[in-house]
Amino acid sequence: MRAIASDPAVLMLDEPVAGMNDVESDELAQIFRDLAGRGLGLLLIEHNVGFVTRLCKHIYVLDAGRLLASGPPDQITNDPRVIEAYIGASAA
Structure with missing residues (x-):
């Protein structure tokens, strides 16, 4: 992910799981959890309510x-x- 290469304080994401299946979106959710666990702030704009409620x-x-x-x-x-x-x- 080039977006995190410059070590930002916050990563802003617009519809990151659009077009993904459940397996792909679950893998991305784990990546987001790992990044948040390292102190990266995440701002997520997403219409996939299931994804949002499982992640946020x-x-x-x-x-x-x-x-x-x-x-x-x-x-x-x-x-x-x-x-x-x-x-x-x-x-x-």
């Missing part, structure tokens, strides 16, 4: 450019506002 400790959800929700994965996946925004139906 804290998630920020944006809707139309505004912060909709923030918190740990279990809180985010059960938030009615997030469900409504991304599924399009009321969670109630």
Whole structure:
């Protein structure tokens, strides 16, 4: 990964698992965990909710450019506002 060759403090990634299968995305997730374990900050923009919830400790959800929700994965996946925004139906 050329992006980490210059030893950045933060790595910003936009849709890194787009087009990957589950095996490939799991391998990339492990690479990200290893990098984070070495102190590298990771900012991830990703629509693959399963990948994000398995990888991230804290998630920020944006809707139309505004912060909709923030918190740990279990809180985010059960938030009615997030469900409504991304599924399009009321969670109630």
